[in-house]
Amino acid sequence: MSALVPATREALAGLxxxxxxxxxxxxxxxxxxxxxxALRxxxxxxxxxxxxxALADPGSHARMGPTARNATMWGEPGHLYVYLSHGIHSCVNVVCGPEGVAGGILLRAGEVVEGQDAAHARRPAARLARDLARGPGRLGDxxxxxxxxxxxxxAVTGAEQAG
Structure with missing residues (x-):
């Protein structure tokens, strides 16, 4: 098993x-x-x-260009684009690609490897540990x-975005 490598802007600058x-x-x-x-x-x-x-991704929030909602996607790689889905779930994306070219990677599922008690307190309906962060809305929660x-x-430095 290899050691984890911290994320860098350079590693996230690709499409x-x-x-x-x-x-x-x-x-x-x-x-x-x-x-x-912490989740894997x-x-x-x-x-x-x-x-x-050649074609805009029809599932992308940035398919029609920059808006107030998707502004984070057009910025520097390595930031988190967190949006509200169905009015209740916060979904988490890692922004990637060159600055000014919107791209994101939706984190769909994860296995909680540390802080299971905190995760369960946020997701009391999850009966099994595997259900704590299964699905993008559950992961955000x-x-x-x-x-x-x-x-x-x-996501690289932990700092809040200015402005």
Whole structure:
């Protein structure tokens, strides 16, 4: 088993379909007021924005260009694009690709490897540990990332996005 390597901007500067497989097996570590939760990323989904290929990805929030909602996707790689799905679930994406070219990798599932008590407190309906972060909405809930509070956080340094 190889050691985990911290994410870098350079590693995240490629297009989503190229970067997405490199995130599998990595860890997302999130510390909020209610505690640390670390999970191993087990499933991802790549989304290309407008201008990253012959056809815009119809599933991408950036397919029609920049908006107030998707502004984070157009910024520096390595930030988290956190959006609200169905009005209740906060879904977490890692922004990738060159700055000004929108791309994101949706974190779809993870295995909680640290902070199971904190994750379970956020997801009391999960009866099994494997269900704590299975699915993009559950993952956001389990690690405690919420839209709009955490949209734009720098996943490389942990700093909040300015502005």
């Amino acid at each position: 989503p379909a190229d970067v997405a497989p490199t995130l599998l097996g990595g860890e997302l570590r999130v510390t909020t007021a209610s505690g640390l939760v 990323i087990t499933e991802v989904e790549a989304y290309h924005g407008r201008g990253t290929g 389990a690690v405690g990332l919420r839209h709009p509070i955490h949209d734009g956080i720098d």
